[in-house]
Amino acid sequence: MATLVIQLARFGDVFQAWPTLNALRRSQPGEELHLLVRERFAEAAAYLESMGVRVHILPTRKILAPFFSPAGGEVLRDEAAALNGIFDFLQPLHAVGFSRIINLSFSPFSSFLTDELAGASGAVVSGYTRHNDGFLRIPDDSSAYFFAQAGIGKWNRYHVCDIFASVAGVELTPEDYSHPARVGAKGNTVLVHIGASQVSKSYPPEMWADVLRGLVHAVEGAIVIVGAANERAMSEGICSKVRSGRILNRVGQSSLSELCRWVNEAALLIGADSAPAQIATLMGTRVLNLSCAAVNFWETGPLAEGSRILYADEMHQISIGQVLAEAASMLNGGRPSENCIVRQNGAYQLPVSLRDKEPENFGWKLLQALYTSADYPELPAGASSLAFHRLFDLAELAVDQFEQWRHEGPSAPAKTILESVDEMLAGLPGMDPLVRPVVDWFQTERLRLGPASSEETLKATRSLFEQLLWVAAVYHRRAEGNRMLGRAADLVTLCAPRLREYDLNSIQDSFQELMTIASTAAAAPTKVDVVNPWPEVLNRLQSALERRDFIEAADILEADWTEVLNRVRGQLSWEGGREGDANRTAADAN
Amino acid sequence: MSDNANDNEKKLREALARLEASTRKILDTRGYSRDARSLKMLEEMLREQLTNGYTRNSTRSIR
Numbered sequence: 001m002a003t004l005v006i007q008l009a010r011f012g013d014v015f016q017a018w019p020t021l022n023a024l025r026r027s028q029p030g031e032e033l034h035l036l037v038r039e040r041f042a043e044a045a046a047y048l049e050s051m052g053v054r055v056h057i058l059p060t061r062k063i064l065a066p067f068f069s070p071a072g073g074e075v076l077r078d079e080a081a082a083l084n085g086i087f088d089f090l091q092p093l094h095a096v097g098f099s100r101i102i103n104l105s106f107s108p109f110s111s112f113l114t115d116e117l118a119g120a121s122g123a124v125v126s127g128y129t130r131h132n133d134g135f136l137r138i139p140d141d142s143s144a145y146f147f148a149q150a151g152i153g154k155w156n157r158y159h160v161c162d163i164f165a166s167v168a169g170v171e172l173t174p175e176d177y178s179h180p181a182r183v184g185a186k187g188n189t190v191l192v193h194i195g196a197s198q199v200s201k202s203y204p205p206e207m208w209a210d211v212l213r214g215l216v217h218a219v220e221g222a223i224v225i226v227g228a229a230n231e232r233a234m235s236e237g238i239c240s241k242v243r244s245g246r247i248l249n250r251v252g253q254s255s256l257s258e259l260c261r262w263v264n265e266a267a268l269l270i271g272a273d274s275a276p277a278q279i280a281t282l283m284g285t286r287v288l289n290l291s292c293a294a295v296n297f298w299e300t301g302p303l304a305e306g307s308r309i310l311y312a313d314e315m316h317q318i319s320i321g322q323v324l325a326e327a328a329s330m331l332n333g334g335r336p337s338e339n340c341i342v343r344q345n346g347a348y349q350l351p352v353s354l355r356d357k358e359p360e361n362f363g364w365k366l367l368q369a370l371y372t373s374a375d376y377p378e379l380p381a382g383a384s385s386l387a388f389h390r391l392f393d394l395a396e397l398a399v400d401q402f403e404q405w406r407h408e409g410p411s412a413p414a415k416t417i418l419e420s421v422d423e424m425l426a427g428l429p430g431m432d433p434l435v436r437p438v439v440d441w442f443q444t445e446r447l448r449l450g451p452a453s454s455e456e457t458l459k460a461t462r463s464l465f466e467q468l469l470w471v472a473a474v475y476h477r478r479a480e481g482n483r484m485l486g487r488a489a490d491l492v493t494l495c496a497p498r499l500r501e502y503d504l505n506s507i508q509d510s511f512q513e514l515m516t517i518a519s520t521a522a523a524a525p526t527k528v529d530v531v532n533p534w535p536e537v538l539n540r541l542q543s544a545l546e547r548r549d550f551i552e553a554a555d556i557l558e559a560d561w562t563e564v565l566n567r568v569r570g571q572l573s574w575e576g577g578r579e580g581d582a583n584r585t586a587a588d589a590n
Numbered sequence: 591m592s593d594n595a596n597d598n599e600k601k602l603r604e605a606l607a608r609l610e611a612s613t614r615k616i617l618d619t620r621g622y623s624r625d626a627r628s629l630k631m632l633e634e635m636l637r638e639q640l641t642n643g644y645t646r647n648s649t650r651s652i653r
Binding site: 060063064067068078079082083086087107108109112113115116119130132133134 | 598601602605608609612617621622624626627628629630631632634635636637638639
């Protein structure tokens with residue numbers, strides 16, 4: 001039995017997959033564990049081999065070399081040579097005969113590669129692969145969640161390490177966050193990583209110079225600047241502005257094993273979201289992470305206990321003073337500042353400024369409701385539910401079309417309407433980002449439908465639209481219920497004084513409207529553990545009216561009805577929606 | 591960007607265009623066969639080099 005883990009993303013992702021590798025080794029003793037990585041990660045092979053992991057390298061340069069050769073340009077010859085390179089690379093992998101393939105790369109190339117390897121060996125796959133018609137296949141729920149909900153500008157708060165573990169089907173323990181180089185005690189060195197994978201994720205070079213100048217006065221040990229070779233020029237520019245024998249510029253000069261050793265021995269790492277910060281997680285080294293909206297610290301932030309995150313919408317908004325004060329505080333055992341995010345007890349502790357931030361909070365709670373059994377959240381104060389109404393209307397329209405289709409067979413108008421529904425659904429997040437998690441969930445689940453007969457596809461698509469209808473109904477019914485309850489309160493205020501004067505004529509229409517609302521409410525199902533108070537109070541009112549005791553009717557309206565109106569807000573099914581059903585349906589689907 | 595890098599990128603773009611045409615032809619005539627899969631692999635490998643983008647999320651755009 002052999003398992004292959006494919007991790008062909010960036011450097012940092014490989015380190016974030018490390019706990020999953022440890023967990024796989026732990027949970028599958030005696031089974032072969034293989035890992036496929038890119039060439040630039042080959043240097044880590046020694047560490048991985050020492051862990052009992054067999055490492056395979058994707059020889060990208062060799063495979064693509066024919067396209068760059070001086071004699072290149074001969075179409076068929078270049079392609080054939082490159083394809084031969086792929087076949088040569090695949091041969092030893094095919095020879096292993098994997099029983100399981102876990103693709104943690106989330107990329108098109110890796111999905112075709114997974115399909116190729118799994119097709120030959122019949123391996124069980126998790127992670128992106130391909131259907132037999134070549135379309136993307138996402139076999140497991142965790143990868144589907146990642147596809148739909150992870151990334152910049154989204155509201156996912158599951159860390160990538162946890163998502164990787166979930167794709168692999170393993171539970172991580174604290175011991176899984178370890179690396180063979182994690183030995184000995186921490187020193188007093190401060191590591192500074194000045195770069196990041198993108199400029200928008202990086203702290204401005206001129207601000208780094210001031211931070212370094214401040215650090216020279218604030219720390220006792222050496223200050224080692226680390227980074228990749230392409231960050232060398234930037235580091236030299238920064239260092240030219242700060243003269244100190246305690247600053248060591250090692251950018252582009254360290255091997256991976258040296259970097260691991262430095263991170264392991266450091267008292268603190270300061271830097272943006274990048275590979276050294278991910279290494280620090282494995283080394284148990286605290287990180288002062290500079291983060292902004294261009295990254296999602298929930299997904300890729302440092303996990304070592306006691307790490308802190310300074311967050312601003314843009315990097316340059318994090319002041320030099322903040323960085324220096326927080327670094328000094330961390331080195332001296334001080335308390336975090338009030339704007340700092342702290343990694344504590346295995347979770348990120350948010351400052352007040354971020355704790356109730358909307359729409360982020362709503363978005364995250366909505367994700368939990370969609371994918372777990374959590375309750376659907378209230379819309380943020382002041383937010384419009386219009387997009388959810390549209391969602392409901394579109395889902396209802398689609399279900400109606402499928403129903404007609406079932407009875408009357410396919411028709412051109414139904415097809416046109418369904419195409420329009422698709423188009424309008426795709427546009428809804430642009431109208432209101434609050435609906436994006438639902439639309440992304442729905443579209444991903446649709447994408448997951450495999451090749452099948454027209455009838456099966458129709459049935460499965462209709463079922464998904466029905467699930468969408470239930471989810472949208474939560475907010476559709478809630479808004480409708482609130483509107484009706486507000487109207488009922490106004491009508492009570494209008495009708496009760498007139499009833500006391502036996503003036504039924506002037507309020508006939510209003511009273512009728514009030515009774516209709518009450519009858520609708522009385523007929524609406526409630527949450528399981530809540531008794532619907534409307535039938536009882538409605539019966540009493542009708543009894544008073546039959547006896548023509550309008551004074552008692554007015555008393556009932558002003559006292560009992562008003563009390564019930566206040567009480568049922570948040571309790572009746574149209575306020576809570578059919579949450580239980582919607583939860584179950586979404587959870588079943590995922 | 592240096593001349594060499596520009597030249598490499600140009601070569602890659604041309605190779606990608608040719609591969610896309612070859613793959614499309616095979617998909618149209620023979621469906622998603624093993625040959626098509628190999629060509630798609632090569633095609634995506636080239637695309638990753640060109641965009642130099644974050645490969646993690648890039649599947650989103652291809653369906």
